[in-house]
Amino acid sequence: MIHGGMEHGEIASLLERLKEEAERAFQRRLLAFFGGGQDTLQLSVDFLRSRGEGALILTASGELPGVKLPEGFSLLAHNESEKLLGRTYENLIMDLTENLVPNDLGRAVGLIKGGGLVLLLLPHDFLSQVNVFHRNTLPPPFTPGDVRHYFAFWLKRTLLEADGVAVVEDGNVVKDGLTDAEEWVREPVVVPDGDSLKNIKSLALTRDQLRAVEEIIFFLQERPERGALILVADRGRGKSAALGLAAAAIPGERAPLKMAITSAEREMAEEVFRFFRRGLNLRGVKYREGRGNFFEGEGWTLQYLPPPAASEGRWDVLFVDEAAAIPYRLLLKMARRVRSPVFSTTIHGYEGSGRSFSVRFIQGLTQERFDLRKVKMEEPIRYSPDDPVERWLFRALMLSAEPGEMPGKIDRRRLRFNVEVAGEVLERNEEFFRSYFGIFVLAHYKNTPNDLALLLDGPNQWMASLSLKGTPLVALQLAEEGSLSRQVVEKIYSGWIPPGNLIPDCLIKYYRDESLGGLKGLRIVRIATHPHLQGRGLGSEALKRLEEWAQRGGFD
Incomplete structure (x- = not known):
């Protein structure tokens, strides 16, 4: 029995019904356990193992003492979720009993595909808990008792009000999260037999993604003077894959050809390179791959460069992935130096800055009279449209x-x-x-x-x-x-940087006047x-x- 409420069999039955509905609709379902501990986690692992499935398990420390994990289960710390962007997992078990960092939650939920379960373990005292995130951001002279806890109340409210989200509190089902969703089957992507790039285009998983690949290829073949293409999408729409497939269609079009891919961090572009390789292999294009994502074939090269270096080069083709994470001035410099660059960015994502980028950047390019093309991708890759867990996440965060x-x-x-x-x-x-x-x-x-x-x-x-x-x-x-108290000021004198006190910190260190802290x-x-x-x-x-x-x- 779990905390005096439901029996293990009842929890397993609820999980089974949620799982069946998720698979039928190719959506995710979420189950929030308030008061769920290690026994709940073990039950979740056993349930998924019995179905022959695995899961991504995230805990605050990245450890699970006393819990045996079977094959197919990956255990990581919350803050390691940043390394997983672009990957896909069957299910998620996220232990939030010790800490909840909203960025980590947003990233992790986005990794789960249709048919999967998102299982959140939350503490009994969730609405009053002072967690590690609170302590790390608590500014003096405030104490843990001053934390306001509105985020926890908001998160619980959104869980209770969302479709497709079950809530179990201290072993009692508050809501089952079932929606009677209908079966959903993705429409097949059809590429005509006569298309010379059918092998590449057939890798597209949605019609939306196929359209994006075709528009990028057409744009790069046309190469308008002072042109720029902007590809925008929510997370999980396959835009990085679309960039990689389009890039794989270019070698052989003309020579010599110098191509570059840039992003704020090399890891952000891994999905682009993965589909670039797949596309080249399907086309039968011979190439050599060197260190640092450098590719070379007959009459062409493609390499990864960080944004400052990419903005200085002269490229025949330039792809900029997750452009919102790159300084605006560098983006404009790339657009001015390269004929017909391709930019992509996430609109709604845990980064939360994509629409800011698209509005400001489009305004800047329009003012400079660029021939601007905008391509928007809407259909999710990992799950069906109108996924209730995505709707919940967008609202909650x-x-x-x-x-x-x-x-x-x-x-x-x-x-x-x-x-x-x-x-x-x-x-x-x-x-x-x-x-x-x-x-x-x-x-x-x-x-x-x-x-x-x-x-x-x-x-x-x-x-x-x-x-x-x-x-x-x-x-x-x-x-x-x-x-600030005298004790806090003395710590600042010794080099300590107090959270949430940027101006007092600067004044005390530069003017060496203790009274300024008060x-x-x-x-x-x-x-x-x-x-x-x-x-x-x-x-x-x-x-x-x-x-x-x-x-x-x-x-x-």
């Missing part, structure tokens, strides 16, 4: 947050300025909070799920907004800093204006009102 609709004419007399606790706003008005957070997403900031959790739980964090008719126009994230101040962590209202002085208006609020609040 604000991955799909967007600014609100324009309120019409701006009447400055009706503008409202508020400084509030973010979690309280989210509790009473999700739409307003989502619009507020969406302004950051579409600004130049790189937003991650960790940023969301810090804003909601940090005892020194404040949410400020300038709004009209219930729509945020300017968003500010504030951090209360200072009010001052109470506000730091603007982020500020952004609705993208359709920039240049109208609304940001300045928000700063003016913030200054007035801070003076009334006793800030130094």
Whole structure:
């Protein structure tokens, strides 16, 4: 029996029904165990093993003392999930009883394919637990008792409200997560027999992916003067594979041919190279592969280079994967130096910055009169469209947050300025909070799920907004800093960097004045204006009102 509630057989029965529905609909199903411990984890392992399946298991430490893992099960620490991007797993068991880092959760769930289960183990005291993430980000003079815990309440609320998500609390089923989903079969991808690149194109798993491959190939064959192609997609749509297949179609088209692939980190481009090799092998193109992802064939070369080096070279073809992670100035430099480069990026992902990139970068290329082509991929590769676990994840981690609709004419007399606790706003008005957070997403900031959790739980964090008719126009994230004790100041003198106290840290170290640590101040962590209202002085208006609020609040 699990904690006095359901018998093991009842849990296994629920898992079986969730698994059958997931397989029938080629979707994922999620089961959250609140109060689930090592016995729940062992039960989950035994259930999957009995079906001949494996799983990715993630724990805070990457260890599971006392648990025997059969073949097909991979055990890693939460923070190692970053190395797994691009891989696919049958199922996920994620032990969150000791720690929950939102970035790790977002990455891990995205690795699971249709027909798979996502099993989350959460502690009894989930709504009040001060975990490692909290302790690592807790700024002095605040104590663990000051942590706000709104992220945990929000996450549990989204689990309870989501389709396809089962919740078991202390052994009792709160909801079974079953949706009576219909059977789903992917439509076959058909490439005409007369197509000279049929062997490559037949590797496409969806019609969406085939269309992307064909559009990239056509673009690179056409090579328009001052052209640029931007491929955008949510996570898991197969865009990196599409880049690799398109790249494999180019050797032999013309010679000599110098090609390059760049990304913020080499590991991000591994999927591109994997499909590049597969495509070349299917075409029967002979090549040599050297160290550092350097490929050479008759009349052509392709190599990986980090962004600064890629922006300096002269390339016949340049692929830029996950462009949102690369500085904007380097992207523009690549576009100016290379004829017809191909850029790709994730729109909604744990990175959370793809739409910011696409809006800003497209505006920049348009202003410079580039012949711009945009290709969007929508159909998931790993699971069927409208997967409920993906919908849950996007909502829970604000991955799909967007600014609100324009309120019409701006009447400055009706503008409202508020400084509030973010979690309280989210509790009473999700739409307003989502619009507020969406302004950051579409600004130049790189937003991650960790940023969301810090804003909601940090005892020194404040949410400020300038709004009209219930729509945020300017968003500010504030951090209360200072009010430090003598002991903390002495630690700063000795080189310690205090979390969440950037300005006091700098002032104390550079001016060597202990009294500065006792001052109470506000730091603007982020500020952004609705993208359709920039240049109208609304940001300045928000700063003016913030200054007035801070003076009334006793800030130094």
